[in-house]
Amino acid sequence: MNEETIFSKIIRQEIPTPLLYQDELVSAFRDINPRVSTHILIVPNKVIPTVNDVCEDDELILGRMIAVAKKLAKEEGIAKDGYRLIINCNEHGGQEVYHLHMHLVGGQPLGPMLSLKNSNA
Ligand code: AMP
Numbered sequence: 001m002n003e004e005t006i007f008s009k010i011i012r013q014e015i016p017t018p019l020l021y022q023d024e025l026v027s028a029f030r031d032i033n034p035r036v037s038t039h040i041l042i043v044p045n046k047v048i049p050t051v052n053d054v055c056e057d058d059e060l061i062l063g064r065m066i067a068v069a070k071k072l073a074k075e076e077g078i079a080k081d082g083y084r085l086i087i088n089c090n091e092h093g094g095q096e097v098y099h100l101h102m103h104l105v106g107g108q109p110l111g112p113m114l115s116l117k118n119s120n121a
Helices: 005-013 055-075
Strands: 019-022 026-030 038-044 083-086 102-106
Touching: 005 026, 005 038, 026 055, 038 055, 038 083, 055 083, 055 102
Parallel strands: none
Antiparallel strands: 019 026, 026 038, 038 102, 083 102
16 A cells, blocks of 8 residues: 555645646646755656556656656746756655655756765766
């Protein structure tokens, strides 16, 4: 049984987080703690805890998430300059909410993809 998180309540609008997009597969809303000027979360409506839990039947959902990211990036006016899509997985990935979600971040230069401290790379 996949446990619900706060994201399920947002998807069902049991808490009043404005939705930027919703269809039968995915929903999108602004991150409560934006790290950059545009920071949107795109989430499947059903609970998939992590990327590790994705199955073949979820491929339509995953494709929709990217299609919605593209649409919202255009609406936010960040498509031309560019943006980043991020999915964190489990502890090393820095995942905090165990309901799969894609971060759409942009609106300013984002710098290098990763800046690790104590990296051996
Ligand atoms: P992650 O570290 O990839 O699991 O990201 C979880 C994200 O969810 C963080 O950026 C949080 O700021 C964001 N978040 C947590 N609770 C809420 C909420 N109630 N509404 C919107 N964003 C949230």
